[in-house]
Amino acid sequence: MKPLVVLTLGIDAQAHAALERHARVLVLPDTSLDTIRRAVAQAHAVMVRAPLPDDVFECGPGLLGAVRHGAGVDMIPVAAATAAGVPVANVPGVNASTVAEYVVGQMLQWSRRLARVDQTLRREGWASARAQADAGRDLCGRTLGIVGAGAIGAALARAAGLGLGMTVLGHRRSPGELPAPMQRASLDEVIEQSDFLALSCPLTVHTQGLIGARELARMKAGAVLVNVSRGAVVVQADLVDALARGHLGGAVLDVYEAQPLPADSPLLGFDHVLLTPHMAGITADSMRRMGLLAVSQTLDLLAGRRPPHLVNPEVWPHRRRSPFTTNPEPA
Numbered sequence: 001m002k003p004l005v006v007l008t009l010g011i012d013a014q015a016h017a018a019l020e021r022h023a024r025v026l027v028l029p030d031t032s033l034d035t036i037r038r039a040v041a042q043a044h045a046v047m048v049r050a051p052l053p054d055d056v057f058e059c060g061p062g063l064l065g066a067v068r069h070g071a072g073v074d075m076i077p078v079a080a081a082t083a084a085g086v087p088v089a090n091v092p093g094v095n096a097s098t099v100a101e102y103v104v105g106q107m108l109q110w111s112r113r114l115a116r117v118d119q120t121l122r123r124e125g126w127a128s129a130r131a132q133a134d135a136g137r138d139l140c141g142r143t144l145g146i147v148g149a150g151a152i153g154a155a156l157a158r159a160a161g162l163g164l165g166m167t168v169l170g171h172r173r174s175p176g177e178l179p180a181p182m183q184r185a186s187l188d189e190v191i192e193q194s195d196f197l198a199l200s201c202p203l204t205v206h207t208q209g210l211i212g213a214r215e216l217a218r219m220k221a222g223a224v225l226v227n228v229s230r231g232a233v234v235v236q237a238d239l240v241d242a243l244a245r246g247h248l249g250g251a252v253l254d255v256y257e258a259q260p261l262p263a264d265s266p267l268l269g270f271d272h273v274l275l276t277p278h279m280a281g282i283t284a285d286s287m288r289r290m291g292l293l294a295v296s297q298t299l300d301l302l303a304g305r306r307p308p309h310l311v312n313p314e315v316w317p318h319r320r321r322s323p324f325t326t327n328p329e330p331a
Contacts, residue, residue, distance in 0.1 A: 046067075191218050
């Protein structure tokens with residue numbers, strides 16, 4: 001019998017078809033924790049696009065692996081997976097250019113007030129819309145600060161620095177050179193010197209609440225915060241306060257403290273904030289790339305092969321053994 005793979009949400013059609021050639025595939029009807037618990041009880045692998053319950057690996061005694069359809073693994077209780085002997089893999093960097101394009105597009109949108117100009121032209125006519133051009137700003141010559149200099153940060157630095165003529169400062173916890181044209185700076189220097197402060201770091205114990213009242217107060221007056229990492233990296237109440245007081249020029253937000261964004265969120269009341277529903281890394285192209293790589297790594301795990309992007313390598317010698325191969329890779 002083929003192994004059973006649970007998908008918390010659907011994936012690209014081409015990737016789905018590739019997976020179905022080798023496995024039975026179950027797409028969950030909803031992403032409630034109880035639904036996930038019930039589904040994994042008989043599953044051999046789970047592909048993750050929604051948060052898993054903390055006890056998921058206790059509920060799925062036959063799970064041979066969990067694969068994140070994306071880079072950040074905060075949706076997976078990795079420590080619990082390791083304790084249970086379950087390898088976890090992800091697909092890092094696959095949608096880095098997609099997220100970088102989103103950030104550049106939103107910076108241009110914010111600087112040139114394009115959405116507002118479009119609406120004014122439709123409602124009030126040419127003269128009223130054209131009058132708003134004088135409030136626009138160039139990106140060339142301004143400073144972009146990037147917190148999180150991984151694949152997304154590197155792609156964004158190239159696009160903004162080489163493509164738009166921006167000065168690019170970068171900060172990350174690990175030592176070493178940053179990819180050109182990013183210039184290494186301390187977190188405080190990046191915060192204080194940036195006209196646009198872009199957050200592209202993973203959510204960890206070190207980055208949760210990283211940007212709060214102190215950091216927002218240290219940003220330049222009129223600067224713009226851009227968050228494409230995770231909502232919890234920013235203390236949202238402090239951001240709302242900074243926006244209300246007029247210290248920040250605005251914000252570009254794709255992720256939030258609670259998702260979906262509640263209908264009564266105060267963020268919806270600011271006209272100098274651009275909001276999107278956690279879609280910075282999603283296009284038809286990026287979904288295909290992520291899906292195909294996630295499928296490839298899922299099939300590796302089912303066959304007892306070590307996937308190229310193993311998040312918890314310490315588990316490999318102690319992993320649950322696959323019954324779907326007669327030639328398992330040695331520990």
